Amino acid sequence: MSETESSTSEVGELSRRPGRERGREDGKFGRYGGQYVPEALMPAIEELTDAYERYVLENEDGFMDEFRERLADFGGRPIPLQRADRLSERYDTEVYLKREDLLHGGAHKLNNALGQVLLAKYMGKERIIAETGAGQHGTATAMAAAHLDMPCEIYMGERDINRQRPNVFRMKLNGAEVNPVTAGRGTLKEAISETMRDWATTVENTHYVIGSIVGPHPFPVMVRDFQAVISEEARAQTIEKKGALPTDVVACAGGGSNTMGSFAAFVDDEAVALHAVEAGGSTLEVDEEAGVAPNSASLYTGEEGVLHGARTKLLQDSDGQIMESHSISSGLDYAGVGPELAYLVDEGRVNPVAVDDDAALEGFHRLSRTEGVIPALETAHAFGFLEEHHEELGDRVVVNVSGRGDKDLDAAIEETDKRDIDEAPDMSMFTGGI
Amino acid sequence: MSDRTAETAAKTETGNSAAIAAAFADGPAYVPYLAVGDPDYESSLEYVRALDRGGADVIELGLPFSEPIAEGPTIQGALVRSLDAGMTPDRFFAFAEELDVEAPLVCMTYYNLIYQYGSGGAGSASDASGGPRPFVERAAAAGIEGLVVPDLPAEEADPLREACDEFGLDLVFIVAPTTVGDRLDRIMGRVSGYVYVQARLGTTGARDDVSDQTTESLDRLAEYDVPKAVGFGISAGEHAERIVAGGADGIIVGSALVDIVAEGVEDGLSTAEVADRLESLSRELKEGAERGYAARVGAAESR
Numbered sequence: 224m225s226e227t228e229s230s231t232s233e234v235g236e237l238s239r240r241p242g243r244e245r246g247r248e249d250g251k252f253g254r255y256g257g258q259y260v261p262e263a264l265m266p267a268i269e270e271l272t273d274a275y276e277r278y279v280l281e282n283e284d285g286f287m288d289e290f291r292e293r294l295a296d297f298g299g300r301p302i303p304l305q306r307a308d309r310l311s312e313r314y315d316t317e318v319y320l321k322r323e324d325l326l327h328g329g330a331h332k333l334n335n336a337l338g339q340v341l342l343a344k345y346m347g348k349e350r351i352i353a354e355t356g357a358g359q360h361g362t363a364t365a366m367a368a369a370h371l372d373m374p375c376e377i378y379m380g381e382r383d384i385n386r387q388r389p390n391v392f393r394m395k396l397n398g399a400e401v402n403p404v405t406a407g408r409g410t411l412k413e414a415i416s417e418t419m420r421d422w423a424t425t426v427e428n429t430h431y432v433i434g435s436i437v438g439p440h441p442f443p444v445m446v447r448d449f450q451a452v453i454s455e456e457a458r459a460q461t462i463e464k465k466g467a468l469p470t471d472v473v474a475c476a477g478g479g480s481n482t483m484g485s486f487a488a489f490v491d492d493e494a495v496a497l498h499a500v501e502a503g504g505s506t507l508e509v510d511e512e513a514g515v516a517p518n519s520a521s522l523y524t525g526e527e528g529v530l531h532g533a534r535t536k537l538l539q540d541s542d543g544q545i546m547e548s549h550s551i552s553s554g555l556d557y558a559g560v561g562p563e564l565a566y567l568v569d570e571g572r573v574n575p576v577a578v579d580d581d582a583a584l585e586g587f588h589r590l591s592r593t594e595g596v597i598p599a600l601e602t603a604h605a606f607g608f609l610e611e612h613h614e615e616l617g618d619r620v621v622v623n624v625s626g627r628g629d630k631d632l633d634a635a636i637e638e639t640d641k642r643d644i645d646e647a648p649d650m651s652m653f654t655g656g657i
Numbered sequence: 658m659s660d661r662t663a664e665t666a667a668k669t670e671t672g673n674s675a676a677i678a679a680a681f682a683d684g685p686a687y688v689p690y691l692a693v694g695d696p697d698y699e700s701s702l703e704y705v706r707a708l709d710r711g712g713a714d715v716i717e718l719g720l721p722f723s724e725p726i727a728e729g730p731t732i733q734g735a736l737v738r739s740l741d742a743g744m745t746p747d748r749f750f751a752f753a754e755e756l757d758v759e760a761p762l763v764c765m766t767y768y769n770l771i772y773q774y775g776s777g778g779a780g781s782a783s784d785a786s787g788g789p790r791p792f793v794e795r796a797a798a799a800g801i802e803g804l805v806v807p808d809l810p811a812e813e814a815d816p817l818r819e820a821c822d823e824f825g826l827d828l829v830f831i832v833a834p835t836t837v838g839d840r841l842d843r844i845m846g847r848v849s850g851y852v853y854v855q856a857r858l859g860t861t862g863a864r865d866d867v868s869d870q871t872t873e874s875l876d877r878l879a880e881y882d883v884p885k886a887v888g889f890g891i892s893a894g895e896h897a898e899r900i901v902a903g904g905a906d907g908i909i910v911g912s913a914l915v916d917i918v919a920e921g922v923e924d925g926l927s928t929a930e931v932a933d934r935l936e937s938l939s940r941e942l943k944e945g946a947e948r949g950y951a952a953r954v955g956a957a958e959s960r
Contacts, residue, residue, distance in 0.1 A: 259768055259808045261727040263833040263858055265840060406733060412724065419726045424858050426835065514723075527787060529769040529808070530724060542745050543773030544723040 243451070243487060246563060247280070250440020253569065255562035258439040260532045264419070267426035268439050274346045275441045279338075279448055286345055290338055290449075297370055298327045298337060300452065304460035304621070309593040310606075314613035314620075319469070320596065321457045321623045323481065330599065330626030331453060331481045332363035336432055338449035340367040343430035350425065351375040353432040354418040356383055356411030356477070357554035357601065358390025359626055360434030365399035375399040378418045380409035383553050390630055411478075411557045412545065415531050435478025436561030439532030443561050450484025457621055458488045470617025471496045474625065475604040476575075477519060477555035479564045481625035486573065496574060496617065499564060500608040502550035502601075503577035511540050519548040521560040522568050522575035530558065536565040551580040551638055552600035552631070582607030584638055587628065588646040599626035600634060671883045672827040672849035674802040676761035680714035681851060681884035685946040686907030687712055687897075688851075688886050689914055689939060690765065692719035692735035693752050694744035696918065700928045701739075702755065704918060707932035709758035711939020715851075716760045717805065717909065720749045722767035727807035731912040734919055746774055746792070750799040763803035763829065763850075764796055771806065771817065793820035803827035803850045811843045818847050831855050832878065834870035841877065851884040853909060856891070856900075875904040892916075894945030901949030908946050914938065 250256045250272075258268060278286035294300045303322050310318040323331035340351055351368045353375070355361030361377040368375035377394055381403045384391055394401050406413045415433075422431040436443045436450075454472070461469045474485035476499040489495045504518030516538040518524070525536035530545060538546040538558040550556045567573040578586075586606030591597045598606065602625045609622065628635065636650045669678035680686045689708045694701050708716055721736035721744055728736065753762055775791025796804070803826055809817065811830060821828045827850025834857060836844065845852070856871040871887055878885050887900045888909030897908045914935055921931035 257813055258810055259813060260810065261807050261833075262810065262831045262836055262844070263727075263855060265810055265833075266835040266837075269840075406737075416724050416726045420729070423727070426858065529767075529772055531726070532808075537769075539769070539773070541773070541776075543769040544740070545769075 243448070246440070246444040250444070252443075252563045252566035254527070255534050255565045256440060256443060257534050258532060259529045259534065260419070260439045261423055263423045264426060264439075267422065268441070270346070271430075272441045274342060275445045278342055278345050279445060284345065286342070290341055293337060293341065293370075294334065294452065298333050299325065301456050302326055304457055304464065307594050310609065313593075314609060314616075316613065316616055317465070317619045318609070319461065319619070319621045320594070321453060321485065321621055323453060324596065324598065324602070324624045324627035328359070328363050328366055329629060330359040330363065331450065331484060331623070332359045332434065332626070333367065334452055334484065335434070335446050335449045335480060336360065336363035336367040337370070339430065339432040339445070340364065340371050340373055343432070344371055344373065346430065348428060348430040349374070350429040351432055352378070352418055352421050352425075352429055354378045354411065354414035354434060356380070356414065356434075356556060357552065357599075358383065358387040358394070358630065359554055359599070361399070361401070362390050362393045362397070364432050364434075365394040365397035368399065369397040376402060376421075378402050378404050378414045378421070380404045380411065380414050382409035383411070383414070386553050386634060387630060410553065412548070419531070435480040436483045436563060437478045437531055437533060437535070437559055443533065443563055446480055447483045447487055447563060450480050451487035453481065453484040453623060454486060454488035457485065457623075461619065461621060465619055467619065468492055468495055469619045469621040470494070471498060471620045472623070473498045473500060473605045473608060473620060474623040475500045475555060475601050476522060476560065476564065477502065477557050477601060478559070479561035481623055483561055483563055485623040486567075490567070490572060497567070497572065498574045498576055498608060499568070500604045501575060501577050502552060502555040502583070502604060503579035504549045504551070505580055507577060509538070509546065514540060514544060514546050515549070516546040516558070517549045518577065519550045519555045519557055520575075520577040521558060522564060523577045525560070533562045535559055535562040536568070551583055551634070552604070554599065554601040554626075555604065576608055576612065578604045578607035578611065580638070581642060582611060584635070584642065585644055585646065586610060587635060588639070588644055591628070592646050596624060597628035598624055599628050600631045602626055603628070673822065673825045674761060674827045674850060677715060677763070677802055677827050677850045680761060681906050685901045685905070685950045686714035686851070686884070686886060687939065687943040687946055688715045688717060688888075688907050688909040689713050689942075690717040690719060690909065690911035691914055691918065692721055692732065692739045693749050694721070694739035694742055695735040695915070696738045696922050697742045698748065698752065700931070702752065703928050703932045704935055705756060706758060707935040708914070708939050709760050711936040712943035713758075713760040713939060714907070715763055716758065717763045717765045717911070718749070718753065720744070720746060720764055720766035720770060722770055725767060729912065731915050731919065735915045738922065746770055750795055753799040753801055761802040762800060763805060763827070764801045765805040765807070768806050768809045771804075789817040790820045790823075793817070793824050793826060797824035797826055801826065803829055805829040805831070805853060807831060811840070811847050814847055821849070827851075829853050832874065834858055834874055837877065845881050845883070848883055851886045851907060852878065852881070854878065854885050854887045854905070856887050856889040871900060872903050879904070891942070894941040897942045897945030898949035898952075901946045902952045904953070908942065910942055
């Protein structure tokens with residue numbers, strides 16, 4: 224904690240502290256990471272690595288200055304850190320909300336999407352493609368592409384399209400094409416595979432804006448660096464408000480971009496406990512015969528393997544086939560996780576926890592009713608964790624509100640109607656959609 | 658490597674497998690691909706035998722992975738049919754053992770299946786014993802003579818390369834139209850058996866034309882001794898002819914053959930009917946390749 228004072232002056236600066244150097248050199252996080260991609264993509268990721276080093280790390284041509292300016296003017300940063308009065312009282316600890324739901328677009332996703340679309344522009348690319356699960360990354364990419372005047376196509380699983388219609392509409396309003404993916408179960412995993420296939424054909428003029436800290440190097444480090452603004456701000460804001468670092472930082476984890484964004488600036492602050500809350504789904508038991516894991520808890524239950532360009536922790540069967548994951552929140556519904564998080568979990572630096580669908584939905588209602596903030600169902604897992612584990616936490620807890628829940632209203636109504644939840648209003652009049 | 662038996666010590670100038678080297682030794686090699694177990698185990702055995710009768714010099718057998726990021730829709734469809742019918746790595750090896758074909762067999766699959774094999778699902782982070790060796794050992798025992806792993810770049814391939822050398826398998830790498838300079842050297846330093854020259858950018862799939870990128874790729878590879886087999890988009894005898902006339906040592910054909918299997922499923926054709934079609938397209942491709950070779954040799958001799 225001796226750095227507490229000096230670090231307050233680093234607000235908004237790209238951190239140069241050692242934890243942030245991890246992975247930059249060779250894309251390896253201990254045994255995880257790497258570049259497991261078809262040969263046709265290798266030149267593209269080498270070109271991207273070079274651009275990342277020059278523009279992001281060296282600020283060549285003032286790239287990072289322009290990125291920060293646009294993140295402020297277009298995105299609305301810095302984002303407040305808000306004390307949650309009722310939750311603080313309920314858990315007898317200071318609970319602070321990092322309000323990424325207030326970022327333009329309603330989720331943390333714009334931090335990365337704006338960074339990558341701008342980078343594509345600096346690289347002279349003429350077309351943007353991206354995958355999306357819940358639609359949050361797709362909408363963020365579509366708005367960044369419209370803002371920077373780049374043509375944009377989004378791949379989205381057919382099942383997710385049906386679950387997230389308002390986001391599909393938003394992407395189209397911003398001028399993006401939305402390509403349905405019908406392979407497999409039609410969720411994020413299939414959408415990533417399909418976007419990689421597009422990229423393999425179009426690498427020369429196209430940049431693939433990956434939506435999380437997953438994929439081949441340099442994506443995991445680059446996305447982390449764009450998202451790190453969350454923890455850079457939160458660290459300075461906690462110090463400013465309380466004169467000390469938080470004791471705990473809590474973030475939900477799917478692929479892990481809001482998670483790593485929330486943790487990055489704290490990784491070297493060893494006194495700060497970091498909790499990655501995964502989707503426990505309906506159960507942590509897997510159905511090997513059907514190839515289904517009814518959860519998305521790859522950090523908590525997954526095993527090492529290679530998927531989508533990186534070695535990481537995966538939900539897979541004993542042969543190595545990737546399992547279909549499940550979560551009440553489509554944004555967490557992914558069988559893999561960022562390699563850096565896999566590494567930090569093995570090192571004991573990050574505490575992986577699973578919170579099931581029921582607890583997440585209760586968290587959704589609790590935050591909505593008591594604090595006036597309707598969280599995304601992804602984010603709601605972090606509040607399920609708070610309810611279940613608050614006794615294990617210290618006295619200054621920062622929770623990242625990774626996104627707002629407007630996109631999830633139909634799903635929330637349907638799922639609430641199936642359950643008996645104390646804090647929930649009667650939803651029966653809304654079933655069938657609003 | 659030191660304790661290799663006389664039988665597996667058949668290391669050649671360009672690789673570990675004598676049978677693969679022989680396939681490219683005199684005349685062009687016809688290298689067909691099918692997904693094993695598509696649409697079911699028994700039919701698939703008949704289909705691979707049909708390729709052999711049709712003149713296959715090497716046969717690439719696809720072991721399906723759930724996330725085949727390098728494949729276009731045709732081969733994705735085949736891999737899904739095979740997985741749905743219950744294909745697993747162990748059944749794949751049983752299939753290879755049951756096959757009684759002349760052509761040497763090469764397994765095409767994705768790295769996660771190779772990496773997990775034999776770990777019994779215990780490939781957890783605390784267990785560092787996971788790795789490619791058990792898969793390669795089992796493949797060698799099943800009579801597989803080479804591997805192609807589309808998502809394994811040269812940079813990550815050393816453990817697999819070592820295992821292949823230990824058990825006498827070749828490791829085939831794919832070279833794309835965009836592969837140049839240091840990357841090309843790195844790949845060519847690790848490849849054995851043959852190099853898979855990707856004729857154009859993109860994923861697998863049959864196309865009507867043959868790309869100019871092919872000729873450029875073959876020119877770039879001319880200085881390397883290892884045989885060059887061109888794949889991606891070859892679907893007819895005249896493509897095969899043109900590509901071999903242009904300098905290829907072999908042709909790799911996947912999607913056009915998989916399309917025949919898919920049509921058989923859609924139209925409810927008998928296994929024998931589908932096998933006949935596979936054999937007949939194989940003959941056409943092989944003959945096209947031979948015409949191209951004759952033209953090239955003729956041109957060289959008249960010079």
